[in-house]
Amino acid sequence: MSVLDDLFAGCREEGRSALVGYLxxxxxxxxxxxxxxxxxxxxxxxxxxVGVPYTDPLMDGPVVERAASTALRSGFRLxxxxxxxxAARDAGAVPVVMTYWNPVLRYGVDRFAQDLADAGGAGLITxxxxxxxxxxxxxxxxxxDLAPVFLVAPSSTDAxxxxxxxxxxxxxxxxxxxxxxxxxxxxxxxxERLVGRTRAVTDLPLCVxxxxxxxxxxxxxxxxADGVIVGSALVRALGGPDGLGALRRLTEExxxxxxxx
Amino acid sequence: xTTTQQVGDRFGDFGGRYVPEALVAALDELxxxxxxxxxxxxxxxxxxxxQRDYTGRPSPLTEVPRFAAHAGGPRxxxxxxxxxxxxxxxxxNVLGQALLAVRMGKRRVIAETGxxxxxxxxxxxxxxxxxxxxxxxxxxxxxxxxxxxARMRLLGAEVVAVPTGSGTLxxxxxxxxxxxxxxxxxxxxxLGTVTGPHPFPTMVRDFHAVIxxxxxxxxxxxxxxLPDAVCACVGGGSNAxxxxxxxRDEPSVALWGFEAGGxxxxxxxxxxxxxxxxxxVLHGASTYVLQDADGQTLExxxxxxxxxxxxxxxxxxxxxxxxxxxxxxxxDREAMDAFSLxxxxxxxxxxxxxAHALAGALRIGPELGEGAxxxxxxxxxxxxxxxxxxxxxxxxxxxxQAHVDGEAGPDVDEGGDA
Ligand SMILES: Cc1ncc(COP(=O)(O)O)c(C=O)c1O
Numbered sequence: 198m199s200v201l202d203d204l205f206a207g208c209r210e211e212g213r214s215a216l217v218g219y220l221x222x223x224x225x226x227x228x229x230x231x232x233x234x235x236x237x238x239x240x241x242x243x244x245x246x247v248g249v250p251y252t253d254p255l256m257d258g259p260v261v262e263r264a265a266s267t268a269l270r271s272g273f274r275l276x277x278x279x280x281x282x283x284a285a286r287d288a289g290a291v292p293v294v295m296t297y298w299n300p301v302l303r304y305g306v307d308r309f310a311q312d313l314a315d316a317g318g319a320g321l322i323t324x325x326x327x328x329x330x331x332x333x334x335x336x337x338x339x340x341x342d343l344a345p346v347f348l349v350a351p352s353s354t355d356a357x358x359x360x361x362x363x364x365x366x367x368x369x370x371x372x373x374x375x376x377x378x379x380x381x382x383x384x385x386x387x388x389e390r391l392v393g394r395t396r397a398v399t400d401l402p403l404c405v406x407x408x409x410x411x412x413x414x415x416x417x418x419x420x421x422a423d424g425v426i427v428g429s430a431l432v433r434a435l436g437g438p439d440g441l442g443a444l445r446r447l448t449e450e451x452x453x454x455x456x457x458x
Numbered sequence: 459x460t461t462t463q464q465v466g467d468r469f470g471d472f473g474g475r476y477v478p479e480a481l482v483a484a485l486d487e488l489x490x491x492x493x494x495x496x497x498x499x500x501x502x503x504x505x506x507x508x509q510r511d512y513t514g515r516p517s518p519l520t521e522v523p524r525f526a527a528h529a530g531g532p533r534x535x536x537x538x539x540x541x542x543x544x545x546x547x548x549x550x551n552v553l554g555q556a557l558l559a560v561r562m563g564k565r566r567v568i569a570e571t572g573x574x575x576x577x578x579x580x581x582x583x584x585x586x587x588x589x590x591x592x593x594x595x596x597x598x599x600x601x602x603x604x605x606x607x608a609r610m611r612l613l614g615a616e617v618v619a620v621p622t623g624s625g626t627l628x629x630x631x632x633x634x635x636x637x638x639x640x641x642x643x644x645x646x647x648x649l650g651t652v653t654g655p656h657p658f659p660t661m662v663r664d665f666h667a668v669i670x671x672x673x674x675x676x677x678x679x680x681x682x683x684l685p686d687a688v689c690a691c692v693g694g695g696s697n698a699x700x701x702x703x704x705x706r707d708e709p710s711v712a713l714w715g716f717e718a719g720g721x722x723x724x725x726x727x728x729x730x731x732x733x734x735x736x737x738x739v740l741h742g743a744s745t746y747v748l749q750d751a752d753g754q755t756l757e758x759x760x761x762x763x764x765x766x767x768x769x770x771x772x773x774x775x776x777x778x779x780x781x782x783x784x785x786x787x788x789x790d791r792e793a794m795d796a797f798s799l800x801x802x803x804x805x806x807x808x809x810x811x812x813a814h815a816l817a818g819a820l821r822i823g824p825e826l827g828e829g830a831x832x833x834x835x836x837x838x839x840x841x842x843x844x845x846x847x848x849x850x851x852x853x854x855x856x857x858x859q860a861h862v863d864g865e866a867g868p869d870v871d872e873g874g875d876a
Contacts, residue, residue: 252754252755255635256478258636275752300753304752325739327477330744348479350480351480352481353482353483354483357483375643
């Protein structure tokens with residue numbers, strides 16, 4: 198059993214959903230980013246999605262896009278992601294990396310998998326890599342016992358829901374709305390429908406992302422999903438005044454939310 | 459036997475679909491629609507009619523002997539895509555995709571644009587077919603191609619300036635992709651070149667293949683044979699693939715693509731993917747990408763907005779690696795010199811993009827020598843570039859005021875001593 202399987206089993210025993218928190222590595226700079234990761238873990242994130250800042254993040258809205266630019270301007274280098282992953286693991290969370298594909302391709306797929314596993318990473322979420330193109334990565338993941346996590350979307354056909362979830366390990370990333378990352382006022386009704394359709398084809402835990410920003414929304418999503426993914430709202434908190442304090446308060450609110458469902 | 463080596467959605471190792479899952483259904487829908495349409499006589503007849511009555515096809519083939527006198531021997535022929543309605547080759551692909559959008563029941567089209575030519579063509583087709591239209595354009599490009607921004611708005615399109623990243627074509631594509639993934643239900647992304655996820659590279663090539671088909675026949679009528687070399691500029695690569703395609707299986711025809719060499723490869727300020735790029739993934743395709751050691755996309759530079767792009771269509775990556783076509787960089791200066799030469803020898807003001815192909819032909823001409831025949835794709839006209847060129851050649855001052863060669867006045871004696 199992988200650490201992700203253990204984690205979701207534990208949450209199930211506690212009768213709650215997991216909180217998955219996203220932050221870009223190196224944002225706003227590497228030392229603050231390491232502090233932020235520890236804060237996130239300490240305040241109740243079960244899984245930490247460590248983002249790789251990238252010049253062309255076409256699945257991301259303005260909040261994450263700007264954070265990526267800031268991190269790159271502060272001198273982020275790809276190997277920093279392993280430092281951040283190790284910090285997340287040492288702080289007691291389960292780290293997974295979220296990255297656009299080109300940085301991994303350039304680094305070398307096998308080498309990236311090896312270094313991610315060595316740093317204590319549990320898996321990789323790939324927003325612009327679908328299983329159809331992921332042969333090399335799936336082989337490397339298997340070799341290193343890492344979880345490949347692919348996305349499903351409201352537009353996915355039932356056949357694709359089946360083939361995509363079959364390629365996933367650890368959990369499935371359920372992108373609840375059509376669109377890019379960003380805070381939304383309402384978590385669309387699409388989310389619950391898509392979770393239902395996905396449940397019909399897989400036993401893997403389903404984590405729902407895109408748009409959650411408050412404890413109430415987290416509680417709502419936790420009512421039908423195994424994990425609640427929060428990204429832009431955390432990035433925005435960290436980027437505001439008293440960033441680390443705001444990050445802690447929001448994470449605590451969200452952690453309470455996933456326990457309230 | 460064809461040398462296309464296209465298997466499914468790949469050209470050799472290149473191509474594919476590196477996209478968010480949310481777009482897969484739309485790409486499948488598009489692939490099915492274009493496959494069906496290209497086998498439907500009614501669709502093809504409608505496209506033919508528009509190309510003839512609206513675009514003005516076939517575009518002429520013009521021999522340019524006074525220009526060729528500077529090229530070391532060969533006869534040179536220009537395929538006049540500059541004379542198409544809207545002023546460039548871009549309209550060929552746009553009319554095809556706009557018809558498809560209508561056929562798929564989409565009510566809105568979006569597009570990215572660099573030089574503005576693809577945006578203008580898309581705005582034009584949207585007006586013609588009653589579609590809503592939004593065009594994304596890098597902030598830097600909206601400034602250097604201001605005339606085309608105005609043209610798009612006159613045609614009823616919404617133009618959105620994209621300030622992120624380098625403020626050029628690649629950032630406009632990112633923004634268009636974000637729009638598409640959000641509105642994919644009723645919106646078609648009318649991508650303007652032969653890159654992106656499958657089926658775009660194949661579909662866009664097929665809509666531009668008419669360039670080479672016409673030119674091959676026109677040239678045969680004049681010289682009774684094939685050209686020795688075919689030259690095109692390569693941004694994303696659509697005008698080049700469009701003219702190459704008809705000659706792909708002719709080993710005697712050298713295919714030459716000319717990329718933006720900017721200030722020179724050694725300066726790092728250029729967009730020469732095959733000189734300094736590495737295989738990678740950008741904007742949905744596996745292809746050559748100008749990138750750093752961490753796989754971050756590098757900023758590019760070119761005097762020409764339409765060639766200022768860090769990646770290139772995947773079929774070109776395949777043609778390059780297999781040696782079926784050759785590619786070389788042309789600097790800003792070489793391109794502007796060729797631009798000026800064509801203006802003054804032939805009375806044709808080319809797009810600065812196309813001037814890269816002209817400069818390339820001047821370079822390879824002497825090797826080909828006397829009696830050889832060179833075909834150049836003149837992909838667009840230079841109206842949009844008059845401001846850039848006037849500044850380059852010092853014809854205007856910093857405020858854009860024109861300099862004149864002399865001042866004519868009333869022919870009277872100024873002296874008072876008559
Ligand atoms: C006149 C002209 N030629 C060439 C290009 C480059 O595009 P492509 O390489 O797709 O032909 C452009 C793009 O804007 C253009 O406007």
